[in-house]
Amino acid sequence: MNVLIAASSGGITDILRDTAETFGWNWKLFLSQVISFCIVAYLLQRFAYKPILAVLEERRRTIEEGQLNAEKINKELAQAEKRYQEILAKANADAQRMIDEARESAAHLSERKQQEAIAAAEQIIAKAREAAAIEHDRTMESLKRELGRLVVDTTAKVTGKVLTPDDQRRLQEEAAREVA
Secondary structure, three states, rough: OOHHHHHHHHOHHHHHHHHHHHHOHHHHHHHHHHHHHHHHHHHHHHHHHHHHHHHHHHHHHHHHHHHHHHHHHHOOOOOOHHHHHHHHHHHHHHHHHHHHHHHHHHHHHHHHHHHHHHHHHHHHHHHHHHHHHHHHHHHHHHHHHHHHHHHHHHHHHHHHHOOOOHHHHHHHHHHHHHHH
């Protein structure tokens, strides 16, 4: 109510003066505080905010560069992984080709060794047959001589006479022809 009365009698300036007195407002003190605030704000802006903002801007740039580097590294890693897979696939193909060649070479070598073994066995068999034939011939010769001797001895005993060397040779030849 006092406010309404004061507004009607003295105007707005009186109301402001009364309000300022009620709250203890002093314009000189206020002006000095505004000036102090402006000085402190300028000093903070100049010596605190600008360096802090510069540090924050530098940090933002560093983070951005780090992200770009991380993306670049990820791309390079993907390319390296791709090259690794290609090299591994090529190495596996080469290894498989070498294994196949080794198997083929082993098969050829086995076949060749088997043929060599068969040839050696055939040579052994041929030599054994030749030796058997020679032994057979010797045995037959010995048998013919022995048979001729037996025929001569038997004939001499049966006839009771002594056979001449010509008779013995003739009987031995006849016995050898009979055996052959």
